[in-house]
Amino acid sequence: xxxxxxxxxxxxxxxxxxxxxxxxxxxxxxxxxxxxxxxxxxxxxxxxxxxxxxxxxxxxxxxxxxxxxxxxxxxxxxxxxxxxxxxxxxxxxxxxxxxxxxxxxxxxxxxxxxxxxxxxxxxxxxxxxxxxxxxxxxxxxxxxxxxxxxxxxxxxxxxxxxxxxxxxxxxxxxxxxxxxxxxxxxxxxxxxxxxxxxxxxxxxxxxxxxxxxxxxxxxxxxxxxxxxxxxxxxxxxxxxxxxxxxxxxxxxxxxxxxxxxxxxxxxx
Amino acid sequence: xxxxxxxxxxxxxxxxxxxxxxxxxxxxxxxxxxxxxxxxxxxxxxxxxxxxxxxxxxxxxxxxxxxxxxxxxxxxxxxxxxxxxxxxxxxxxxxxxxxxxxxxxxxxxxxxxxxxxxxxxxxxxxxxxxxxxxxxxxxxxxxxxxxxxxxxxxxxxxxxxxxxxxxxxxxxxxxxxxxxxxxxxxxxxxxxxxxxxxxxxxxxxxxxxxxxxxxxxxxxxxxxxxxxxxxxxxxxxxxxxxxxxxxxxxxxxxxxxxxxxx
Numbered sequence: 001x002x003x004x005x006x007x008x009x010x011x012x013x014x015x016x017x018x019x020x021x022x023x024x025x026x027x028x029x030x031x032x033x034x035x036x037x038x039x040x041x042x043x044x045x046x047x048x049x050x051x052x053x054x055x056x057x058x059x060x061x062x063x064x065x066x067x068x069x070x071x072x073x074x075x076x077x078x079x080x081x082x083x084x085x086x087x088x089x090x091x092x093x094x095x096x097x098x099x100x101x102x103x104x105x106x107x108x109x110x111x112x113x114x115x116x117x118x119x120x121x122x123x124x125x126x127x128x129x130x131x132x133x134x135x136x137x138x139x140x141x142x143x144x145x146x147x148x149x150x151x152x153x154x155x156x157x158x159x160x161x162x163x164x165x166x167x168x169x170x171x172x173x174x175x176x177x178x179x180x181x182x183x184x185x186x187x188x189x190x191x192x193x194x195x196x197x198x199x200x201x202x203x204x205x206x207x208x209x210x211x212x213x214x215x216x217x218x219x220x221x222x223x224x225x226x227x228x229x230x231x232x233x234x235x236x237x238x239x240x241x242x243x244x245x246x247x248x249x250x251x252x253x254x255x256x257x258x259x260x261x262x263x264x265x266x267x268x
Numbered sequence: 269x270x271x272x273x274x275x276x277x278x279x280x281x282x283x284x285x286x287x288x289x290x291x292x293x294x295x296x297x298x299x300x301x302x303x304x305x306x307x308x309x310x311x312x313x314x315x316x317x318x319x320x321x322x323x324x325x326x327x328x329x330x331x332x333x334x335x336x337x338x339x340x341x342x343x344x345x346x347x348x349x350x351x352x353x354x355x356x357x358x359x360x361x362x363x364x365x366x367x368x369x370x371x372x373x374x375x376x377x378x379x380x381x382x383x384x385x386x387x388x389x390x391x392x393x394x395x396x397x398x399x400x401x402x403x404x405x406x407x408x409x410x411x412x413x414x415x416x417x418x419x420x421x422x423x424x425x426x427x428x429x430x431x432x433x434x435x436x437x438x439x440x441x442x443x444x445x446x447x448x449x450x451x452x453x454x455x456x457x458x459x460x461x462x463x464x465x466x467x468x469x470x471x472x473x474x475x476x477x478x479x480x481x482x483x484x485x486x487x488x489x490x491x492x493x494x495x496x497x498x499x500x501x502x503x504x505x506x507x508x509x510x511x512x513x514x515x516x517x518x519x520x521x522x523x524x525x526x527x528x529x530x
């Protein structure tokens with residue numbers, strides 16, 4: 001089997017509900033080694049839940065999730081932790097430990113999971129920070145950095161252990177267009193050079209078409225379209241077309257001014 | 269009404285179950301962890317010891333020294349009537365070492381450090397830092413709860429012993445300065461009826477209170493839900509639950525010591 005066609009993550013009929021509300025509805029999906037797989041969809045469509053299901057933070061109500069051929073459902077904590085050493089995760093709000101400096105944040109996974117000497121770990125931490133353009137900020141605390149800088153440090157932490165898979169939750173949200181484009185370039189670069197499998201959650205259509213190898217559109221917990229950026233761009237699905245064009249009129253259920261007026265009439 | 273009582277009972281049961289589970293988790297990492305070369309980081313333990321111990325000395329001093337003074341004055345009021353004012357010294361030292369110093373120190377530390385631990389862990393929880401640790405395959409109990417548990421377990425007895433000393437000092441100031449008891453006589457009477465068991469029963473209580481404060485604060489912090497309001501709730505709950513459990517544990521331990529002639 002071609003390495004590029006090796007399935008890294010596979011979801012089989014995954015269903016997840018919260019308080020009786022269906023969040024992911026019977027999702028089946030294969031993500032291949034080295035590809036950048038982008039999941040797009042409206043707010044509340046279940047994108048972040050899908051990411052958390054894949055990284056084992058939450059368990060589905062039914063269905064199976066295979067990571068590198070191993071089913072993580074019902075896996076023991078030790079086995080899951082062992083698998084997680086090959087993950088990296090970039091959180092939407094960075095989730096850096098604010099009591100540690102930038103360098104200590106990068107050193108944390110290295111100290112926990114390797115037996116390298118302190119000097120080597122320091123070199124690796126500085127190298128990863130340079131890779132994301134954050135060299136020279138080693139001794140800053142996360143609170144002293146801007147949102148964009150924190151995201152880049154989070155990315156440096158995510159690649160500290162040279163993971164095979166990186167999950168990105170809204171990597172460019174809240175960033176200015178230039179830093180956003182630089183982050184996109186970095187994700188693409190990591191995938192091309194290090195053959196990292198990347199799963200990216202985003203609303204940003206520019207990012208989608210710039211970095212994705214394949215794109216999935218999630219709507220109301222359902223995977224309504226999966227394809228290459230070109231296929232998605234030329235999709236005949238009305239939901240996908242409305243989402244790409246960013247039009248307020250269409251089948252995607254948004255609170256229209258009329259509905260808001262009805263709400264106010266009911267309340268007052 | 270019945271529904272509210274039932275809901276509260278279920279919540280309380282879940283909380284106690286969660287605290288017991290956390291205790292076993294902490295116990296596992298303290299006892300088994302070192303054999304798997306996975307322990308809490310030493311620097312984390314020492315920084316927590318500094319925070320819960322060294323940085324609480326001033327407030328423990330303020331509380332226990334004034335308590336010693338108040339106790340001396342209240343005892344003097346009664347003992348003057350009996351013509352045995354000299355025994356103020358013994359009453360102050362014994363009641364402080366057996367009861368007041370461990371309990372007051374624990375309440376002070378629960379209010380100061382327990383609340384800070386719950387707020388810190390709660391903020392980490394709502395800002396996804398705990399989840400980030402889990403995704404990095406770092407156990408939050410080992411990484412966050414164990415250093416705080418060990419710090420409180422060892423520093424609360426130390427603070428209690430300091431509290432004993434500060435309280436006796438407070439009593440001494442009133443006894444010698446205001447009640448006219450001579451310096452030597454006050455000290456001699458203070459230690460005449462104070463036995464070693466009075467000190468170590470207080471220290472045993474302090475160990476138990478340290479465990480309670482650490483487990484409650486870590487449990488509430490690690491189970492925070494929601495945003496800023498959730499952190500506020502977790503902090504308040506940690507202090508209230510610690511206070512109640514400390515008093516309850518004090519009652520149980522005092523009964524055990526009393527009925528077994530300790």
